[in-house]
Amino acid sequence: MTDRTTRAEPALEATGLTVRFGDRTALDDLSLTAARGAITALLGPNGAGKTTFLRCCTGLIRPSAGRVRVLGHPAGSPAATVGIGSMPQSTGAWSGIRPLELLRHLAGLYAHPLPVDALAARLGIDDFARTPYRRLSGGEKQAVNLAGALVGRPELVFLDEPTAGMDPHARRATWALLGELREAGVSLLLTTHAMDEAATLADRVHIVDGGRVRLSGTVAELTGDGRSLEDVFLASTSPHAVSPSGAER
Numbered sequence: 001m002t003d004r005t006t007r008a009e010p011a012l013e014a015t016g017l018t019v020r021f022g023d024r025t026a027l028d029d030l031s032l033t034a035a036r037g038a039i040t041a042l043l044g045p046n047g048a049g050k051t052t053f054l055r056c057c058t059g060l061i062r063p064s065a066g067r068v069r070v071l072g073h074p075a076g077s078p079a080a081t082v083g084i085g086s087m088p089q090s091t092g093a094w095s096g097i098r099p100l101e102l103l104r105h106l107a108g109l110y111a112h113p114l115p116v117d118a119l120a121a122r123l124g125i126d127d128f129a130r131t132p133y134r135r136l137s138g139g140e141k142q143a144v145n146l147a148g149a150l151v152g153r154p155e156l157v158f159l160d161e162p163t164a165g166m167d168p169h170a171r172r173a174t175w176a177l178l179g180e181l182r183e184a185g186v187s188l189l190l191t192t193h194a195m196d197e198a199a200t201l202a203d204r205v206h207i208v209d210g211g212r213v214r215l216s217g218t219v220a221e222l223t224g225d226g227r228s229l230e231d232v233f234l235a236s237t238s239p240h241a242v243s244p245s246g247a248e249r
């Protein structure tokens with residue numbers, strides 16, 4: 001599916017994305033790229049537009065203006081969708097299904113899935129493999145959601161706050177796994193509120209606020225003047241919600 005031309009394109013390229021929900025502007029002419037084989041982190045206050053952006057990338061939302069190319073193909077097209085994995089912030093979809101059943105079901109949708117048992121063992125899912133999804137703890141659900149995103153061997157993975165709710169052991173194990181995926185050439189785009197997560201993992205950071213990219217760079221570039229990443233974040237973003245007109249606050 002991926003030819004030489006599309007391999008030359010970034011893993012992800014968004015140009016001039018605008019998304020409105022009624023009179024609320026969630027994305028406001030947002031443009032950014034994510035390189036192949038790298039971890040790109042999206043930081044931003046609550047309501048900044050991060051999840052909306054991921055939903056545009058996975059084809060769940062069609063922007064009112066702008067375009068997204070995923071692995072060299074239009075977002076939402078079959079050619080783009082086949083190469084991606086997505087870990088949403090939460091999913092109410094699974095309810096009574098048990099983690100191993102779910103992962104086997106998802107694996108069956110792909111031609112060359114990862115071995116489910118090994119993936120479940122790696123993410124500690126063995127311990128609760130037969131517990132109905134809705135009974136799992138927050139961190140356990142996160143592990144299952146992550147496994148679901150990875151089981152199809154995606155070229156590009158979208159992770160919406162992947163370690164939110166995880167204990168420090170699970171968080172470190174997840175960081176290690178994401179680092180290994182990058183070493184294997186997988187491209188990753190994650191959102192996070194954890195500055196240490198971005199600083200540890202990200203090759204490039206985009207700070208988003210009010211539906212726009214406010215700052216981009218490596219962590220070293222962004223903190224080159226001696227400030228912490230959190231100080232840079234606080235100085236470049238606002239605590240207020242997006243105004244109904246979408247105007248800058």
Ligand SMILES: Nc1ncnc2c1ncn2[C@@H]1O[C@H](COP(=O)(O)OP(=O)(O)OP(=O)(O)O)[C@@H](O)[C@H]1O
Binds near residue numbers: 047052242
């Ligand atoms: N389906 C929807 N209908 C109406 N408004 C929406 C919808 N989805 C998102 N919004 C609004 O768009 C804005 C951006 O939301 P989004 O979920 O993308 O933010 P976020 O950066 O992911 O926030 P958080 O860090 O809290 O998860 C918010 O003001 C939100 O209320």
